[in-house]
Amino acid sequence: MPIDDRFYESLGPVPVAELARLAEAELRGDGAVLVTGVAPTASAGPGDLCYFDGKRPPGPADVNPQAAACFVTPEHADALPDSVSALCTPFPRYSHTLAARAVLRPRGWQVAESESKPSNVHQTAQVAPSAFIGAGAAIGDRTVIGPNAVIGPGVQIGRDCEIGANASVQCALIGNGVKIYSGARIGESGFGVMGGPYGAEDAPQYGRVIIQDYVTIGANTCIDRGAFDDTIIGERTKIDNLCQIAHNVVIGRNVALASFAGISGSVTIEDGAMLGGRAGIADHVHIGAGAQIAAAAGVFREIPAGETWGGVPARPIRQWMREVAWLQKQISGEKKTK
Amino acid sequence: MPIDDRFYESLGPVPVAELARLAEAELRGDGAVLVTGVAPTASAGPGDLCYFDGKRPPGPADVNPQAAACFVTPEHADALPDSVSALCTPFPRYSHTLAARAVLRPRGWQVAESESKPSNVHQTAQVAPSAFIGAGAAIGDRTVIGPNAVIGPGVQIGRDCEIGANASVQCALIGNGVKIYSGARIGESGFGVMGGPYGAEDAPQYGRVIIQDYVTIGANTCIDRGAFDDTIIGERTKIDNLCQIAHNVVIGRNVALASFAGISGSVTIEDGAMLGGRAGIADHVHIGAGAQIAAAAGVFREIPAGETWGGVPARPIRQWMREVAWLQKQISGEKKTK
Amino acid sequence: MPIDDRFYESLGPVPVAELARLAEAELRGDGAVLVTGVAPTASAGPGDLCYFDGKRPPGPADVNPQAAACFVTPEHADALPDSVSALCTPFPRYSHTLAARAVLRPRGWQVAESESKPSNVHQTAQVAPSAFIGAGAAIGDRTVIGPNAVIGPGVQIGRDCEIGANASVQCALIGNGVKIYSGARIGESGFGVMGGPYGAEDAPQYGRVIIQDYVTIGANTCIDRGAFDDTIIGERTKIDNLCQIAHNVVIGRNVALASFAGISGSVTIEDGAMLGGRAGIADHVHIGAGAQIAAAAGVFREIPAGETWGGVPARPIRQWMREVAWLQKQISGEKKTK
Incomplete structure (x- = not known):
């Protein structure tokens, strides 16, 4: 075709x-x-x-x-x-x-550009007229800001980036060559529920999101800012659509997260790890370098570097597969003997 | 009431x-x-x-x-x-x-309409002034484009369609009577990560999304365009909120996908299949006509036409239910004898 | 730092x-x-x-x-x-x-405000110029409407609320002190697929969403309006990013829903319940007050007040954990004897 x-x-x-x-x-x-x-x-x-x-x-x-x-x-x-x-x-x-x-x-968005640009938007940047650029936000050379995107005050975006339609970025520092697809939400308040005298309250969030060079973030994915410190996404990490990265998560380089990956607060993921679709990781868990997590796994404890885990709760993948096969065998046997 | x-x-x-x-x-x-x-x-x-x-x-x-x-x-x-x-x-x-x-x-959006419409927007179409209509995009009779929606260059949208608030559509051909709810993302780049000399790279995506007549797409759902060929959603297929349809997926007619359904790349789903909430399908898998997939299932291989499967990894639902019941029985027995 | x-x-x-x-x-x-x-x-x-x-x-x-x-x-x-x-x-x-x-x-959005406000927007409200405010919508004291947000006709929003960037709200009544983060979708049509003479059809939805005081709703979360009656979110309930709340759901006070929680149609959740990440509940199920649902659980039947359940299908958490441990033990034993 x-x-x-x-x-x-x-x-x-x-x-x-x-x-x-x-x-x-x-x-x-x-x-x-x-x-x-x-x-x-x-x-x-x-x-x-x-x-x-x-x-x-x-x-x-x-x-x-x-x-x-x-x-x-x-x-x-x-x-x-x-x-x-x-x-x-x-x-x-x-x-x-x-x-x-x-x-x-x-063909890209082919936006008619604004006639005058704020002083901290580079002359070669393309900003759709309907995009919102907050006070003090800086946009680097050749970066494209799509229609109806929202860039919050003070946000720094490097060179050769693409911010998709209707995406929003706040409280964030973005490197060079970063792609943030349409509808992604970068820098929202993390989910911190605490008790108060009147019932549940939101804990305010004072941190940032740091996105290093050549990261790609899928459509409608959410990356919350840190509570006091930063949420960090390392160089060349690639994140699919509809993922959730909670506050204070630190992800290394060249990590791949497939769709619906859910990373709870303060998780650390080392370089080169790979998460299948819908893999989830409980808060404060550490994932070693090059670890692989099967689709639909639910990880509740540390995965050593280089290992492959699956299942809920996640365990080494061979063990999980043996359990699945053994259980199936018991049922088949029981069926026959009946 | x-x-x-x-x-x-x-x-x-x-x-x-x-x-x-x-x-x-x-x-x-x-x-x-x-x-x-x-x-x-x-x-x-x-x-x-x-x-x-x-x-x-x-x-x-x-x-x-x-x-x-x-x-x-x-x-x-x-x-x-x-x-x-x-x-x-x-x-x-x-x-x-x-x-x-x-x-x-x-009551709909009740938008004040733009005073002049581009030549390829039908006179009976309603386009919110804050919507973005790319160069060469065509909008058919009576179609409504909601506030802050974004329609990319060259996109073709038929008659009697509704595009919701803040939705975005690019690289796509849309039939008649199609509803795309608020925040849906149609035609983003698919997730294709490849190795290069400097680390992970995105594979560029040159395909399209084809949405046939009377399809409905839920809020914040994402449908990626094909890598070289097309991602296709067949007539009257109904997709709930927050679903993910990856590149090169081909879905038939009258298929129903409940919320959080995740369809990996190059999956094919035949007419009349039904997916429960949070059902996921691994890449390149084929789902037969009228197959039913239980909520929370993770499908890693072909499901024959008309069958109902469940569990992770998915298996025929009766087998899965027998396994669940048998396992529960072992534990109850063990507990009593202790 | x-x-x-x-x-x-x-x-x-x-x-x-x-x-x-x-x-x-x-x-x-x-x-x-x-x-x-x-x-x-x-x-x-x-x-x-x-x-x-x-x-x-x-x-x-x-x-x-x-x-x-x-x-x-x-x-x-x-x-x-x-x-x-x-x-x-x-x-x-x-x-x-x-x-x-x-x-x-x-620092917030620091939007330049519109010069004139509609009569039903309070003078102390801050409305970004690129936000859409539908006919007859009312916005209370000190409420902030973010850039490119969309408020549908007739929507009522109370005092001290925050509506995030690119969020959309329709067919909804919103109390005081409510936060709706960026990209959230409030009041879309629920997912009601029915058969007709030509194939699948959408059932139209005539209800509303009621959000009580001090509720917080995460980024890109979707809350559908009721079919005929209302979808209701009770006071101080806190909902994380990327959750799905279907039509006619009724949630009590001080409930917490972590990311990717999926609540099917007509579910009721009583006060103080807590759902871990990716927990899902099948339609019409009732969750008792103070119940806790583990991450990744799939709930298909009623959970009594105060109990903690996990697994798919969900069962009391101790039972689930015993099953997981027992199964693991069988495999370890089998491995050793081989």
């Missing part, structure tokens, strides 16, 4: 040799072939740029021989159809991304 | 005979009785229109004899109190809806 | 004696010490106000001797370091909140 040019602007055609240069890939094949679009590898047609990042060599069904060019690791390049120009790199999917930017550009 | 006229405008009184005509129902009883409101069947008072759609005949507690009129299937009409005019139809609840429209009208 | 004055305005320094007076606390120590900030008790430095609300007396690591003053219950006051002025009250954390308001003020 061709890319819909109502949403993505065509910048091509671009010769494969030029894409090889842009993505710093080694070209094996015809560099004069023209690229006009992108497509999944199995269904790529004439003019399409694709990638193959499988661990085994591509088979006949994996790469359509009509494709114009395919990013691939050097060791698998020879397995591509002869008709497809190979672009060899150690990171085929990533390199494809770099090249694709020269072929297609998302 | 009478309907609050600050939120719903009274259009009545309307004679029962007129409502019978509008809803194509067979009237048994007094057609001159005037209807002024709607109410639950058990508590309906004078002037109230109600419906009974139970499988057994209504008992004395089911229908208040003060009610003005009641939609009911023909076989149960005689069981209504004599004082209540019966309106017989095969779909009592649905027919009640048709008639109720002649009695009450939600 | 000092509080960031880009987000919180310093109102101090304030002498401890003055804070004792404001919070109606008994001062034990030097009333002339000046307070300039707030901090966690263990890390509080010179000028910082803190609180200790533990059940046992504070140990040496609990309270930093550099802190200026500490709210504490009278029985634990003597265990504070001599260098820290004690402020004795029965509710240390709550009293700290009262005093902290004299030391620091959140």
Whole structure:
């Protein structure tokens, strides 16, 4: 299916040799072939740029021989159809991304910009007229603030960031290259309920949210500010839609959180951990570096570095799977003997 | 309790005979009785229109004899109190809806409309002045765009649609009669994390969201656009609040998803399937037509058409329930013998 | 870490004696010490106000001797370091909140206000110019409506409320001192799917949402209006981010719902109940006063007052924990004998 040019602007055609240069890939094949679009590898047609990042060599069904060019690791390049120009790199999917930017550009919001910008909004920033920029907020070079987004007073946003439509950011310092998708809520008051003489009361929250460089935050995800200290999201951590990050959580680098992940107050997650969809972590729990948490797990105690846990309450995944299988066996046996 | 006229405008009184005509129902009883409101069947008072759609005949507690009129299937009409005019139809609840429209009208947003509309916004469409309409977006007859909603460039929206307050729609083609409630996020980038030379990177997303006729999408629900192809929601599928539909999901017709349903990437769901609250489905899994998934289930493999599954990991519901009961029995027994 | 004055305005320094007076606390120590900030008790430095609300007396690591003053219950006051002025009250954390308001003020949105207000918006209310106020909506004294928030026609909002950025409220009556955080959706149509001659149809919803005094509603949380009657949230109930409250739910006073709580249609929850994160309740279920529901529980039947339940399906928590432990033991044993 061709890319819909109502949403993505065509910048091509671009010769494969030029894409090889842009993505710093080694070209094996015809560099004069023209690229006009992108497509999944199995269904790529004439003019399409694709990638193959499988661990085994591509088979006949994996790469359509009509494709114009395919990013691939050097060791698998020879397995591509002869008709497809190979672009060899150690990171085929990533390199494809770099090249694709020269072929297609998302049309973005195409907002008419405000005629005058506050002094602390960089001249190259794009701010939708309907966005709210609070007093003293600073917006860096080339950052885009979407329609009806709300940036609170004093918020600092770095360079090359994208703040989506209807998103809100307050009490927060945001690095460079950060993407905050539509409807995300950054810096709201955390949930601190305490008793008082009249009943339940909210504990006021005096902290901030710190979001480091190249973090991505999904649509309608919420990240609360710290109670006194900070909630921190480390470099290149990627967070899916509809996640909840409570106050004083500290997340390291390159962590991935799938949709509906729920991180309770004061949890720490070390670098490179991965949470499946709907995984939840109870407050003050520590998750070691590179730990993996299965979808739908409920974690109530520390997970050591590198381990994979699942279930509610979460336990090492093999143990959980053995329990599930054993229980199923008891029932099957009981059924038969009856 | 009478309907609050600050939120719903009274259009009545309307004679029962007129409502019978509008809803194509067979009237048994007094057609001159005037209807002024709607109410639950058990508590309906004078002037109230109600419906009974139970499988057994209504008992004395089911229908208040003060009610003005009641939609009911023909076989149960005689069981209504004599004082209540019966309106017989095969779909009592649905027919009640048709008639109720002649009695009450939600006041809606009552936005002051923009003085001039872009050429591709139909003259009968209502667009709140604070809504953002991107370049080239088209809005059909009688469609209402709520306050502070954001419609991205090139988006196509059909006739008789409602886009709620603060909702955002981008990279999407929307059919007729579609309702997208407040804060829903249609067409955001899907969650595609990949490795690169510097750490985690987002895979760019070049696809679209296709929403077919009469689909309803709940508040703050997120539907991501496809990576290269489309995310598709089939005709009359109804999605509750706070659901997540990832990239490249394909959902058939008349599917119902309760709140917090989470559908991972490239899942396919056939016509008429039903998901309970918080049901989750792992990526690439196929759900057969008419399958039912219990609340809180976590589905990691294919569910055949027409089956009902539950639990985490999901299994046929009877098996899951037997396991739950058996385990409970072991503990009770152990407790007694101790 | 000092509080960031880009987000919180310093109102101090304030002498401890003055804070004792404001919070109606008994001062034990030097009333002339000046307070300039707030901090966690263990890390509080010179000028910082803190609180200790533990059940046992504070140990040496609990309270930093550099802190200026500490709210504490009278029985634990003597265990504070001599260098820290004690402020004795029965509710240390709550009293700290009262005093902290004299030391620091959140900068809020600092919106430029509309020049003229509709007649039913109180002169002391602050309404962001980009907020939408529907026809006939009333806004009480000192209530703040954030940027790009949407208040539907006829909505009544009391005194001293805060409506966050990009939040929307419709078909609702809101009491005094209510906080609705950014992106919350109050009063959307509930999820009522019914069959009709053409397939699935939405049942129209004619009810309201009633939110009583001092309720707090988290970011991106959704509360649907009733079908014919009302959805009701009782006084001082506190709801975290990303919760779902369906139509016709009735929640009592001082109830706490942690993040991702999901309350299905027509559920009733009595006063003082507490739901952990991601707890879900099936429709029409009744939860007794003071009941506690563990995180990730799925409740399918009534929980008596005062009991604590967990698991899916939920059962008394001790039973659930015994089942979990017993199952784990079977597997460990089986493993060893193999």
